[in-house]
Amino acid sequence: MLPADARIRSRQDFGSALKRGRRAARGGVVVHWAPATVQTEDQAAPPPTPPAADANRTARAGFVVSKAVGNAVARNKVKRRLRHAVAAELPHWPPGTDVVVRATPRAAERDFAELQRDLTEAVQAARTRKANRANDRRSTP
């Protein structure tokens, strides 16, 4: 499972990750991939997050499972399976990354193997999209 340090816990972190993150959907999940706020190229605007050392923190994940997924038992089950799947992926993510995983109503019907495949594919898609966007931004100006 996920240790406490690797979880997104505050409302602000959820909001910023959902806002900044690149989005990709597969099967029963939607992934928001928010890379570490390191001021690299184009000044990145005054970031809402404090200047605290963001990069040397471990990657974190948060989960959003709405009432549309099902009753409390179904929601808990989906959330626990997603946590387990993320725990396997987390070590491969760069430090400082925030990832929010949303579950769609279809997630309740998928077994663990399907859910795990959905997650890895969605994460892959979100990361590559991030790279493309970065390339576009670099070329256009």
Place this chain on the structure above:
RNA sequence: CGAGAUGGCCAGGCGGUCGCGGCGGAUGCGGGAGACCACAUCCGGCGAGGAACGUCCGGGCUCCACAGGGCAGGGUGGUUGCUAACGGCAACCCGGGGCGACCCGCGGGACAGUGCCACAGAAAGCAGACCGCCGGUCUUCGGGCCGGUAAGGGUGAAACGGUGGUGUAAGAGACCACCAGCGCCGUCGGUGACGGCGGCGGCUCGGUAAACCCCACCCGGAGCAAGGUCAAGAGGAGCCGUGAGGCUCUGCGCGGAGGUUCGAGGGCGGCCCGCCCGAGCUCGCAGGAGCGCCUUCGCGGGUAGACCGCUCGAGCGCGUCAGCGAUGGCGCGCCUAGAUGGAUGACCGCUCAACGACAGAACCCGGCGUAUCGGCCAUCUCGUUCC
């Protein structure tokens, strides 16, 4: 064997690996004078339900309010018990259903008053009479008029007791017998609801209170985001703005009592009576008043860290005694989640006829209601067959 009735129990089991949340222990490093704290690793043990659900009732706990009485509002509704309490439960009574075991019932009052009863029907509540029936009278022989009557017809959910007889012009509780129902009296049984028996009376006055209402009994408000401690900040009760009002508590400073009459005004958290407070004023003089820094309420906005509350309790299991029972007494044993983006997931082996329904704690209990795959146990009823 088949069909049922009632009560109770289980909620797949055993084991392994990697993780997660508390708790306990050990070791290491760091901080500290120390108690100890933080982090890491390892070990041990614990980790959702019978409904954790809905939030329909009742309590505990916490804060606020509170002399007392009445009104309003809400709730309950056979009796006797059980219980911390209840709208719950038990036994019993009454009414209804079932061959039966058994089940169902918001089950006080309709002579305290008011309202309503569509359509149909003559008539829907207090009497009255459409078609009839009978008598008298008139007649153009179709019937009209006057009187008596309510047995019969038809309408309706409901029509002023039912059946048979006596009686009469026709009829009628007018009278008689039996039956149903109402009221009163006596007596017996029962704590009681009520029931049994006997007698008398008028012969008989619909339904609806889950219509208003009457009667009896019960009910202060909010909820663990209650409430408290610590840190920061402007004196504090968390912060800011704005409007209206006010002087409660603590600390400090200024400062210096208390009592009585009248009393603008205010409070008693829906209202009233009533009670209480009360600037000022008067008398008066040694009792910490009063005032200020502030504070209360409404509206709007922003902020919210840590800890306590937080799980040992009307607790659970077994035995025994009292009781028809709900339940209670006593004895012995047991400790059983406490999170705060919120802990149970993944993989594998064996096993069961069945891969296994409904469903996830958030302060805690007692009920009720609802959802639910399948299985087990006990007692009882009816039917069939055999002995």
Place this chain on the structure above:
RNA sequence: GCGGGUGUAGUUCAUUGGUAGAAUGCGACCUUCCCAAGGUUGAGAGGCGAGUUCGAUUCUCGUCACCCGCU
């Protein structure tokens, strides 16, 4: 955690306990060379389950769904 409200034609809403209506939409017909507009006409509903009552959309209880507010 606490509290409030609403379920009626496909849609938006009415309706003292006594045959459930309106607007709009839909179908057919008339009108027009055709369409629109207009006219005539038709179909179509009480969330679900019990109870009270002679009779329930209405009253009571339970249940389900949806919406809203406070903290």
